[in-house]
Amino acid sequence: MTQTAASPAARRDTLLKFAARHSPRYTSYPTAPHFHAGVTGETVSGWLAGLPEDRPVSLYLHIPYCHTLCWYCGCNTTATQKRSPIAAYVEPLLVEIDRIADRLPARMSVSHLAFGGGTPTILSADDLDRIMERLRARFEIRQDAELSIEIDPRHFDVDLARALSRHGFTRASTGIQTFDLKVQKAINRVQSLDVTALAFDRLRENGITEINADVLYGLPHQSVAASEDTALGVVSLEPSRLAVFGYAHVPHMKAHQKLIPDASLPGPAERLAQADRMDEVFRAAGYERIGIDHYARPGDAMAAADRAGTLKRNFQGYTTDTAQTLIGIGASSISRTPFGYMQNKVSVREWMAALASGELPVARGVEITSEDAFRGAIIEALMTRLEADLPAIAKAHGRAVPQADLAELEAAGVVRREGGLVRVDPAYRPLARLAAAAFDRHFASGTAKHSVSV
Ligand code: SF4
Numbered sequence: 280m281t282q283t284a285a286s287p288a289a290r291r292d293t294l295l296k297f298a299a300r301h302s303p304r305y306t307s308y309p310t311a312p313h314f315h316a317g318v319t320g321e322t323v324s325g326w327l328a329g330l331p332e333d334r335p336v337s338l339y340l341h342i343p344y345c346h347t348l349c350w351y352c353g354c355n356t357t358a359t360q361k362r363s364p365i366a367a368y369v370e371p372l373l374v375e376i377d378r379i380a381d382r383l384p385a386r387m388s389v390s391h392l393a394f395g396g397g398t399p400t401i402l403s404a405d406d407l408d409r410i411m412e413r414l415r416a417r418f419e420i421r422q423d424a425e426l427s428i429e430i431d432p433r434h435f436d437v438d439l440a441r442a443l444s445r446h447g448f449t450r451a452s453t454g455i456q457t458f459d460l461k462v463q464k465a466i467n468r469v470q471s472l473d474v475t476a477l478a479f480d481r482l483r484e485n486g487i488t489e490i491n492a493d494v495l496y497g498l499p500h501q502s503v504a505a506s507e508d509t510a511l512g513v514v515s516l517e518p519s520r521l522a523v524f525g526y527a528h529v530p531h532m533k534a535h536q537k538l539i540p541d542a543s544l545p546g547p548a549e550r551l552a553q554a555d556r557m558d559e560v561f562r563a564a565g566y567e568r569i570g571i572d573h574y575a576r577p578g579d580a581m582a583a584a585d586r587a588g589t590l591k592r593n594f595q596g597y598t599t600d601t602a603q604t605l606i607g608i609g610a611s612s613i614s615r616t617p618f619g620y621m622q623n624k625v626s627v628r629e630w631m632a633a634l635a636s637g638e639l640p641v642a643r644g645v646e647i648t649s650e651d652a653f654r655g656a657i658i659e660a661l662m663t664r665l666e667a668d669l670p671a672i673a674k675a676h677g678r679a680v681p682q683a684d685l686a687e688l689e690a691a692g693v694v695r696r697e698g699g700l701v702r703v704d705p706a707y708r709p710l711a712r713l714a715a716a717a718f719d720r721h722f723a724s725g726t727a728k729h730s731v732s733v
Pocket residue numbers: 344345346347348349352353354356396397398431454
């Protein structure tokens with residue numbers, strides 16, 4: 280995190296000054312708190328029917344089950360030791376695939392297909408075969424499509440690895456978070472380096488060679504030394520990408536996080552020191568910094584997209600996927616179309632009931648107005664490239680350059696304006712969220728609906 284004129288101490292003070300401010304992560308614009316119940320299954324049917332036939336779409340399938348619950352988890356998932364809930368989930372998932380395909384204007388081609396959760400590798404090889412068979416029957420999955428899946432290294436059997444290989448998966452995202460045993464016990468996720476390495480080997484033996492690792496700082500009892508050890512352990516596995524997030528402690532929204540005592544959590548200065556130490560280890564190992572919280576090896580597609588200025592942001596974070604439409608399938612999944620965003624019913628029971636009654640299982644959503652599309656383009660530019668060329672974006676959208684209050688960030692050296700160009704200093708990249716929020720016409724500062732900025 281260098282490249283600033285500020286001294287290390289001044290940089291730290293500036294980051295700490297803004298660290299506690301809440302801001303959206305901008306995986307969509309408008310953001311999820313602005314979704315409303317006025318967007319219904321009928322609305323979404325119209326959106327799907329109106330998609331251009333000749334443009335590829337991306338698909339995301341959500342599997343909301345895990346073997347055990349990690350106490351830091353912010354995902355929509357339920358822990359189960361039984362096979363029956365997973366078996367009962369697959370059939371309605373196939374119904375939803377059919378229902379969506381029936382509403383599309385054609386048999387659409389698919390450029391990206393991602394399984395997330397929860398733990399999608401809780402599916403059996405037979406479950407995966409059935410889902411892939413139905414997807415291929417209803418969609419044209421392109422030869423060059425990127426197929427990816429999130430895996431829990433603690434539960435990744437060889438049958439499923441072979442099934443993924445058979446179906447053409449080449450990319451996986453692995454949950455690691457920390458290798459420190461004390462921290463692991465405090466988050467109810469004990470996972471050794473050996474177990475993780477075995478999962479990496481199993482992926483690579485089956486042709487899944489593009490592997491992302493998720494890592495956290497700011498966990499209970501986590502220290503700078505533990506963060507450094509984790510980073511070194513992660514580097515030894517040689518993943519192609521890394522996602523490094525600060526733990527977001529929101530027990531008022533995620534009740535199981537109450538199992539993590541507030542007193543066990545590191546403070547803002549300690550969190551920042553952990554992030555900085557991991558940053559040093561990852562950059563020394565040759566990873567390039569991407570956006571606010573990712574890293575990639577120079578040869579990885581995400582690093583190439585970053586250099587080419589084509590990096591995008593969606594509900595999974597940073598992506599090389601340039602499809603305008605991402606269709607979410609499964610309970611709680613979120614879709615994006617050029618017309619708006621929508622989220623499925625979060626409760627599996629309600630999602631199943633909606634499908635059984637012949638509807639699309641939509642809970643809520645939001646239309647994207649032309650003003651939102653314009654502001655969303657500025658926000659995406661700041662979140663991906665750390666800079667936005669306001670006159671160029673305004674011209675492309677046929678609008679005037681918007682006013683934005685960046686005075687405090689400018690005075691602190693976080694943001695610089697050069698003509699119409701707004702630039703976030705890379706040394707302050709986590710604060711790109713605050714620069715983006717200045718262009719968000721829906722954002723109410725101080726809201727606790729979002730996580731802290733560092
Ligand atoms: S495995 Fe992942 S999705 Fe499941 S509880 Fe743990 S963090 Fe959440």
